[in-house]
Amino acid sequence: MHAGSMNCFRLFLILVLCLVAAGSSAALRPETVRVALVKGVETLRIDGTGILLTDSKGYPLRLEMPLEVKRSRDGILVNGKSLPGLIASAPARVTVNGKGYRGLLEVTPGERGLLVVNELPLEEYLVGLINCEISSAWPMEAIKAQAVIARTYAVYQKQARRGAPYQLESTVMDQVYEGCDLEDSRAARGVAETAGELLTYDGKVIQAFYHSNCAGHTESSERVWGLAIPYLRGVPCQYCQQANPVRWELNLTLKKAEAALRAAGYQVAGLRELRVNGRNDSGRVQEVAAYAARGRVAVPGVAFRKALGYGAVKSTNFEIRSFGDDILVSGVGSGHGVGLCQWGAKQRAGDGFNYREILSYYYPGVTLTKGDAR
Secondary structure: OOHHHHHHHHHHHHHHHHHHHHOOOOOOOOOEEEEEEEEEEOEEEEEOOOOEEEEOOOOEOOOOOOEEEEEOOOOEEEOOEEEOOEEEEOOOOEEEOOEEEOOEEEEEEEOOEEEEEEEEEHHHHHHHHHHHHOOOOOOHHHHHHHHHHHHHHHHHHHHHOOOOOOOEEOOOOOOOOOOHHHOOHHHHHHHHOOOOEEEEEOOEEOOOOEEOEOOOEOEOOHHHHOOOOOOOOOOEOOHHHHHOOOEEEEEEEHHHHHHHHHHOOOOOOOOOEEEEOOEOOOOOEOEEEEEEOOEEEEEEHHHHHHHHOOOOOOOOOEEEEEEOOEEEEEEEOEOOOEOEEHHHHHHHHHOOOOHHHHHHHHOOOOEEEEOOOO
16 A cells, blocks of 8 residues: 555544444544653553554455564564554544553564554544643633643644654653543543633744742743743743642752753762852742862753753652752642643633733734644
8 A cells, every 4th residue: 555545544544433432424624743762771562442453565364362572673573463553443542551652553573673653533532632731620711721731832843743653742742642532521521511612922933831839920931941022921820839839859869860961961079068159030040150170151041940850840830958878859730831820721711811912911912723733
């Protein structure tokens, strides 16, 4: 089957799955997204009922479920059978390592192990995403705000990564997505009541960055990524502190800090001390001064956080204290701080603001539009 036929086959399967799931023929050509679920593993397990299987060229396969998939020298092994790749789909769900997913699953050999990509309708992706990024128990206006920004982010990435094997990671590198098992009626309602809505600026879909908790003030994009974007300017936000004040600590030795900074490319051999050296108007650290055997090395706050690990240094709003050969990094907030603050949005929704007001506050100057952004 040539490439054109393969694309038609994939579109046909997505169409069938969408019609079965929706119980309607209204959406004749739903917009889809491609999400990388698994990268770099050597083995995985695929299961489900009513599974339709083909190889990567579109030829039907008859294999007993469950499938044990392994990386091989020339492609993949599926229950011991050598294949260039695998496509699996079902009317309801397909499981990968125990997690359920809608749409198509494509398994191909990656550079380091297996690559699993889930292709599914955008709106179904959003329903599964809500309880990964926030909670559907939150006020409905916060859920609707999350649906709009997640849709906007996905559409922007789809346009930016056109032609790539996938457009989105399923982790914090893009948006957290763990499949259809976390779907519920409130998540579906929030997506349905904002169906097709996107945030735009000057007629273009925006980069709808968001984060968990800004600790009082969101951050301007240029301070994190070096690029000033007009709708990603820092704004005051005390709402997250009312909803969920986040405080965190990291204890480590100077030797561990030195190893992390050296691995990130900073020449800090013989590290003796770390100090916060300046903050910006959002309260976040601009620079960390690292005093080493050969003198002082300046480490930007965002680079310091990346070097020590985003999960350990949860934001760039922190203090550093020294205790001999040990240091304590303590801070507030969680995430890069750019764009919408999720806990702030929750509190604003609880205070009576609707999702349009919430979005316009965190993304100044944007327009809420509705339509096919493909």
